[in-house]
Amino acid sequence: DAGVIQSPRHEVTEMGQEVTLRCKPISGHDYLFWYRQTMMRGLELLIYFNNNVPIDDSGMPEDRFSAKMPNASFSTLKIQPSEPRDSAVYFCASTEGGDSGNTIYFGEGSWLTVV
């Protein structure tokens, strides 16, 4: 398997624009996570899905952020409108099964800069 695939790898956008980040989890993994990493706050869980259903979105910072998982092989994280403070690295991760001892696999991240 190619691992967790994220796109775009890098994006620079202007404040107010819509940003859509994409993720393809590892085939067969039934849990998908979106994390955000910044220098100030480190890695934070934004939302996670089980079998395409959002389970916990308490980490989503505000209504400008939304995430969907229309099928088992695709998820999106959307920011609308974007703001400079959204600049961060956004990671998607996936794991198989509900045991927290299972290995979690991360994508290489989407580096977002909002100017």
Add this chain to the structure above:
Amino acid sequence: KQEVTQIPAALSVPEGENLVLNCSFTDSAIYNLQWFRQDPGKGLTSLLLIQSSQREQTSGRLNASLDKSSGRSTLYIAASQPGDSATYLCAVNLRRTGANNLFFGTGTRLTVIP
């Protein structure tokens, strides 16, 4: 709220030296603790996972220990190599089920000097 702290934030050592990275957490009611490696511009790779009932785990030159009662974990790297240069993060999981729900530390950036 669980807080995870890693000290030092950065560490430089000469090649061949043994080193210890530290991780502390405020709530000892964890289910497991994981150590990850992050290379620049890359995602995270899981290195070791210690269940709350375990004291340590070993993989090659890496040894992770866990003292749940004191809220501490260490990652020991033996005979460090330049290829070990990366950021190392620890993360705790509070639950057995519901998949990984990890609280991360901010990491220690390790540089091994040839």
